[in-house]
Amino acid sequence: MKVPANFKSFVKCICIKCPSHDKCMKLKVQKIFCAKGKSSCSIEKKGCICNKCPLATEYNLQKLYYCITGAEE
Ligand code: SF4
Numbered sequence: 001m002k003v004p005a006n007f008k009s010f011v012k013c014i015c016i017k018c019p020s021h022d023k024c025m026k027l028k029v030q031k032i033f034c035a036k037g038k039s040s041c042s043i044e045k046k047g048c049i050c051n052k053c054p055l056a057t058e059y060n061l062q063k064l065y066y067c068i069t070g071a072e073e
């Protein structure tokens with residue numbers, strides 16, 4: 001299910017606690033990649049915690065690394 005790219009999702013997203021959420025993404029205030037699509041930063045995979053996110057449960061998300069692969073359809 002498509003995650004809305006709104007303020008409510010922005011607050012719920014736990015990307016900032018993720019080991020792959022780097023300085024570049026923090027500087028650009030990038031998160032909710034499952035809704036907004038992939039990051040413009042070049043990311044090193046250090047794990048993904050999307051499966052622990054409340055939005056993953058709410059919208060039945062099955063994938064990981066949305067910051068690299070892009071938004072959920
Ligand atoms: S999409 Fe996954 S890997 Fe990327 S920052 Fe968010 S939790 Fe981390």
Ligand code: SF4
Pocket residue numbers: 009012013014015031032033034035049050051053054055056061066067
């Ligand atoms: S599923 Fe991942 S990208 Fe989407 S809001 Fe949660 S932590 Fe962020």
